[in-house]
Amino acid sequence: MAGVSVRATDGSDGSDGSGGSGGEDVRRFWERLGLPGLVDVHTHFMPERVLHKVWDYFDALGPLTGGVEWPITYRAEESERLAVIREFGVRAFTAMLYPHKAGMAQWLNSWAVDFARRTPDCLHTATLFPEPGVEGYVREALEQGARVFKAHVQVGAYDPSDRLLDSTWGLLAEAGVPVVIHCGSGPAPGKHTGPEPVARVLARHPRLRLIVAHMGMPEYEDFLALAERYGEVRLDTTMAFTDFSERFAPFPREARTRLVALGDRVLLGTDFPNIPYPYVHQLHALERLGLGDDWLRAVCYENGARLFAISP
Numbered sequence: 001m002a003g004v005s006v007r008a009t010d011g012s013d014g015s016d017g018s019g020g021s022g023g024e025d026v027r028r029f030w031e032r033l034g035l036p037g038l039v040d041v042h043t044h045f046m047p048e049r050v051l052h053k054v055w056d057y058f059d060a061l062g063p064l065t066g067g068v069e070w071p072i073t074y075r076a077e078e079s080e081r082l083a084v085i086r087e088f089g090v091r092a093f094t095a096m097l098y099p100h101k102a103g104m105a106q107w108l109n110s111w112a113v114d115f116a117r118r119t120p121d122c123l124h125t126a127t128l129f130p131e132p133g134v135e136g137y138v139r140e141a142l143e144q145g146a147r148v149f150k151a152h153v154q155v156g157a158y159d160p161s162d163r164l165l166d167s168t169w170g171l172l173a174e175a176g177v178p179v180v181i182h183c184g185s186g187p188a189p190g191k192h193t194g195p196e197p198v199a200r201v202l203a204r205h206p207r208l209r210l211i212v213a214h215m216g217m218p219e220y221e222d223f224l225a226l227a228e229r230y231g232e233v234r235l236d237t238t239m240a241f242t243d244f245s246e247r248f249a250p251f252p253r254e255a256r257t258r259l260v261a262l263g264d265r266v267l268l269g270t271d272f273p274n275i276p277y278p279y280v281h282q283l284h285a286l287e288r289l290g291l292g293d294d295w296l297r298a299v300c301y302e303n304g305a306r307l308f309a310i311s312p
């Protein structure tokens, strides 16, 4: 145990029956499926100063929370958070970081180079912003070994189809490097959230490997349609299907069969550590969809392992 205790959000003990960080419950989940662990494509590691700002924001019920109470379950030092995610058996994870304004992405990317070097189980992550020079620093990040990018349309308040990003999307499509993009209007809408701007990007770059964060919450069906249309579009499960999200953005029951058809392009994501419930709840939320163990194995490990060439 890494000494991080779980804070309950709903008056329960918050850990599905066990104390501590819930590591045993998480391991039991993937062991039962016969998996070597989990691949989590959506976890947040960033410079401590920035992460603390994010936490302050959640504490203050900033606009991104949609005014919903959002206690951070895994609020701890970086080394402790790493210990917890390893204790969960997450074999590969990301360092989703993102700028809220111009002039910040390069600094975040240089931090991420260092983080990736000292954290071999983290997939080297980089970010971008529509600004002059973006193609240059994205190229540099690729040369430095970035394996995944994060784009946050809501926090960055930019249009992903902005012409300033056009050649950069082309570069990423050519490189086949995935981009996790927060582009849905949940938990809170932004000026450029929703499916239309992303549809414009994909019309220009149909091979771009976008991973739609949060299953596109709450515009689930529009983003499923984009994934059905474009074979390189994937979705991450981050916070979707949980009790927390189902309260304000329920996943439509009738759309579940579409998740089966897209079963090789749905990827486990969680938002660790910034989640208002224990990590295992995300896994149980996937399990209770009732789509079967093969689907769970694909989503929780195999699809991510294949995409990022992770060997067991």
Ligand SMILES: [Zn+2]
Pocket: 042, 044, 096, 238, 271
């Ligand atoms: Zn996130």
